[in-house]
Amino acid sequence: MNATAAQQHEVLVLGAGYAGLAAAIQLAAHTRKRGNLRVTLVNPYDTFTERLRLHMTATGQETTEMNIPELLDGTGAGFVRGWVTAVDAEAKTVRIDDDRVMRYDTLVYGLGSIANTVAVPGVDDHAYTLNGPEDAALLADRLTRLDGGTVVVGGSGLTGVEAAAEIAERHPGLQVVLLGRQEPGASMHPKAKAHLDTALARLGVRVRSGVEVAKVLPDSVELADGSIIPAAAVRRS
Known part of the structure; x- marks a missing residue:
């Protein structure tokens, strides 16, 4: 190894979501004049996943695909496609796809989060998530095959609200029920929350707050109070 390579400071950014992609681009931009620093972004796909738009994919809408290497072009940051397995x-190393090891001096961990499908019995077997484009496509396929019935959305945060509203608007023949411990928009300004409540009511979304999902069954959702909500599909946020 020559002296230049030995002094190279390696920055690895794991995960090309919103945070990881922004970190890689900004780090590369701020350190471009330092010839001894290299920024590399690692992600299992070369297409950027807009998680904020996955509810659109889940309702059969096409979204613009953005290629990560193209987004990084000219920034000075490199790209490696692969799954981080360890x-x-x-040792300051990262294993990629179990057959490649990359060294780092600085590590940025931006692998994000996924829906918890273990905490509630039945979620892993019977509920749909929006962890990625493939999951969203599965839900989209299920929704298009339903002639009627109820779709339960578990979670009244912003993601759950967006999913419930989008499903109700794109599939008016389905009854959408939004479940959550808190009311939708509970942290919003009163005027914004009032607007949200009006929009959900206009779309026909039935909201049940102050409830907790205890179990997901093949054709229904059981709440902590023992009540049952029939469901043709369950979306877990």
Whole structure:
């Protein structure tokens, strides 16, 4: 190894979501004049997933695909496609796809989060998530095959609200029920919350707040109070 390579400071950014992609681009831009620093972004796909638009994919709408290498073009940041399977903090290495090891001096962990399908019995077997484009496409396929019935959306946060509203608007023949511990928009300004409540009511979304999902069954959702909501599809946020 020559002296230049030995002094190279390697920055690995894991995950090309909103945070990871922004971190890679900004780090590369701010350190471009430092010839001894290299920024590399690692992600399992070369297409940027807009998680905020997955509810659109789940209702059969086409969204613009953005290629990560093209987004990085000219920024000075590199790209490696692969799954991160292990991180060795002591050795400062990351294993990619179990057959490649990359060294780092600085690690940015931006792998994000996924829906918890373990905490509630039945979610892993019977509910749909929006963890990625493939999951959203599965839900979209299910919704298009329903002639009627109820779609239950678990979680009254912004993601759940967006999903419930989009499903109700795109599939008016389905009854959408939004479940949550809090009311939708509970943290919003009163005027914004009032607007949200009006929009959900206009779309026919039935809201049940102050409830908790205890179990997901093949054709229904059981709440903590023992009540049952029949469901042709369950979306877990």
